[in-house]
Amino acid sequence: MRRPAVFLVLLTITTLTGAAFGDFDATLPARGQAVGNSTRSGACQASILAYHRFGTAANDSMTVRTATFRSQLEYLAQHHHTVIPLRSLISYLQTGSPRPPKGAVVITVDDGHRSVIQDMLPLVREFNVPVTLFIYPSAISNASYAMTWENLQTLRQTGLFDVQSHTYWHPNFRTEKRRLAPAQYHAFAMKQLGQSKAVLQRKLGVATDLVAWPFGIYDDEVIAIAHEAGYVGGLALGERCIVGGENIMALPRFLLTEAVRQSFRSMLPGEGR
């Protein structure tokens, strides 16, 4: 029964995200492999967690139950894992200081699902932790599952939420690159990255300069386009923490789902990885 179960999980994720799980997995560099010009080394300095949805029950594979999220926040607090803003980590990676506190963790949430304001917000307030949201503007105040612009303003006004870009409509850059001629692809990627920034500026008054790659898919070309569009940092996926010499345009994040809740501790700096 194992194989069909695994297949079903993959199928569910494929349906939910529009891309096969293995699709973005294949993009990820192997552990220990250098990305671009960077040479990674040294101890784990921080871990970036990537959530998507929250709810009382895990009704889909990307939902983390609020009870699970609460226990994770409790664990972080009890074991002195300071939750720091993503911006602090980016500044450290850019300049070398100030160094994040030992065991630091960053919380990010992709896609702008309405469960962020409905289910996640009360816990974020209770534990007083900073969160960075990566949203794609085409869904906001549009898709039934997504938050509204007012919701995002409300979250920002708490002082705990930063809002950054997840491109304009969450394309699969690998598929588009295959489909389009080089000049068309460049224009397409530039529009996805530029329009997202422009709309976030107009609707929320925020100057975004960080992008979470949809499905974790990126390559050197789209990173160069993102630089051109004014981005200084990029977030990908990858089951490892932040070490020295990271490529700031492709930082690894641990994907948090209900299925991996048992391995939460192993995702944290200084806890056996």
Ligand SMILES: [Zn+2]
């Ligand atoms: Zn996404």
